[in-house]
Amino acid sequence: MNYTVRDSTPGDCKDIMRLIVDLAEYEKMPNEVKLSHKELEADGFSSNPFFKCLVAEVPEEFKSKEGHTIVGYGFYFFTYCTWKGRVVYLEDLYVMPEFRGKGIGKALMSRIAQIGRAQGCVRMQFTVLDWNKPSLDFYSSQGAVNLTATEGWQLLRFEGEALEKLAQNAN
Amino acid sequence: MANFILRKAEPKDVSDILRLIKELAKFEEMEDQVLLTEKDLLDDGFGEHPFYHCVVAEVPNEQQSSEGHTVVGFAMYYFTYDPWIGKLLYLEDFYVMKEYRGYGMGSKILKHLSHTAVKTRCSSMHFIVAEWNKPSIEFYKRRGASDLSSEEGWRLFEIDKQYLVKMSSKE
Numbered sequence: 001m002n003y004t005v006r007d008s009t010p011g012d013c014k015d016i017m018r019l020i021v022d023l024a025e026y027e028k029m030p031n032e033v034k035l036s037h038k039e040l041e042a043d044g045f046s047s048n049p050f051f052k053c054l055v056a057e058v059p060e061e062f063k064s065k066e067g068h069t070i071v072g073y074g075f076y077f078f079t080y081c082t083w084k085g086r087v088v089y090l091e092d093l094y095v096m097p098e099f100r101g102k103g104i105g106k107a108l109m110s111r112i113a114q115i116g117r118a119q120g121c122v123r124m125q126f127t128v129l130d131w132n133k134p135s136l137d138f139y140s141s142q143g144a145v146n147l148t149a150t151e152g153w154q155l156l157r158f159e160g161e162a163l164e165k166l167a168q169n170a171n
Numbered sequence: 172m173a174n175f176i177l178r179k180a181e182p183k184d185v186s187d188i189l190r191l192i193k194e195l196a197k198f199e200e201m202e203d204q205v206l207l208t209e210k211d212l213l214d215d216g217f218g219e220h221p222f223y224h225c226v227v228a229e230v231p232n233e234q235q236s237s238e239g240h241t242v243v244g245f246a247m248y249y250f251t252y253d254p255w256i257g258k259l260l261y262l263e264d265f266y267v268m269k270e271y272r273g274y275g276m277g278s279k280i281l282k283h284l285s286h287t288a289v290k291t292r293c294s295s296m297h298f299i300v301a302e303w304n305k306p307s308i309e310f311y312k313r314r315g316a317s318d319l320s321s322e323e324g325w326r327l328f329e330i331d332k333q334y335l336v337k338m339s340s341k342e
Contacts, residue, residue, distance in 0.1 A: 016254075029323075032255045032256075033254075033255045033256075034255060034256050034257075035255060035256060035257050039257055040254070043257060043258065044252075050250055050251075050252045050258055051252040051254075075252075075254055077251055077252055078222055079222070079249055079251060079261065079263070080222045080223040080247070080249055080263060082192045082205070082207060082264045083192070083201070083205045083206060083207060084204075084206050084207060085206075085207055085211050086222055091251070091252060091253070091254065092254055109338060113330075113335045113338040117335055117336065121335070122331075122335075123329050123332060123335065124329065124330040124335055125330075126328050127327050128326050129324045129325060129326070130324040130326050131324060139330075142338055143330055143334030143338070144328045144330045144334070145328065145331070146327075147327045148320055148325075148326040148327050151301070152303055153300070153302070153320075154299060154302050154318055154320040155298075155299050155318075155319045155320050155325045156297070156298055156299065156308075156311055156316045156317065156318050156320075157296060157297045157298070157316060157319055158285065158296040158311075158315060158317075159294060159317075160295075162314070162315030162316065162317075163289065163295060163296060163315075164289065165314075166281060166285040166314050166315060167282060167289045
């Protein structure tokens with residue numbers, strides 16, 4: 001099956017949002033998606049974009065059961081490690097189930113690695129849910145190391161009310 | 172003691188920032204992992220496209236450290252993106268020199284960052300902490316942080332340069 005991996009355009013945001021929701025369902029957290037495709041468009045395609053996104057597209061004759069030709073995406077941005085320098089952070093990587101096993105996931109990830117290297121990045125980082133065995137196996141096969149397991153890093157956050165409270169408290 | 176000001180870092184601060192990065196890395200028992208130079212910090216933070224933002228805590232000359240430093244704390248952050256909720260503020264490094272702790276500097280820095288997050292319409296502030304670092308975990312939890320590694324099972328992964336190069340050459 002042919003497919004192409006390309007940079008997304010503002011017109012892709014509805015499809016990207018559809019795939020974001022698909023991935024959230026797979027991660028058992030579909031109700032957590034609050035973003036609209038309009039916000040995605042504003043945040044990703046202005047003069048100061050907060051993210052970049054690649055999409056995988058198939059020709060019309062290979063479209064999905066529901067008629068979609070955008071069948072996968074890789075969502076990333078640049079971050080910084082005070083020890084080593086520039087990092088490319090892979091936020092989302094997803095291929096629709098009916099298009100798996102054809103190398104699309106690998107192709108998306110390779111292109112992001114290439115882009116990262118061109119920008120002088122020394123590593124790629126991402127998080128994976130501990131029960132997600134297919135993904136854990138896939139990333140291991142690409143040379144990824146689980147820093148939570150090997151070095152004990154825990155991911156924390158302040159959000160919503162906790163963030164507001166922190167911003168208001170004197171000490 | 173402890174008059175201090177919090178201000179945006181300037182290019183002249185890179186040597187102090189690197190010094191504090193190394194002190195924090197030492198505390199995290201990983202000081203020989205710091206490969207970054209002052210020049211990297213300058214290019215990456217104060218060029219046309221900054222990869223990070225930084226605030227520093229500075230005391231007056233008469234309160235300088237035992238080694239003669241007046242920049243005694245820092246926080247480095249950047250903006251990331253969650254496709255479910257939008258912009259996030261990611262806190263990469265946060266450190267106050269030992270002799271200046273207990274005066275509310277850390278709290279003030281965190282408050283400043285949370286103000287920045289709310290002002291720039293970030294939904295959340297994320298960061299990682301080593302699981303053995305109980306004082307820091309308690310500090311954050313007291314202020315309302317949730318541990319996503321425990322609560323949701325997120326594991327942090329990295330793919331290092333050699334594998335990035337390998338991946339980016341396949342397609």
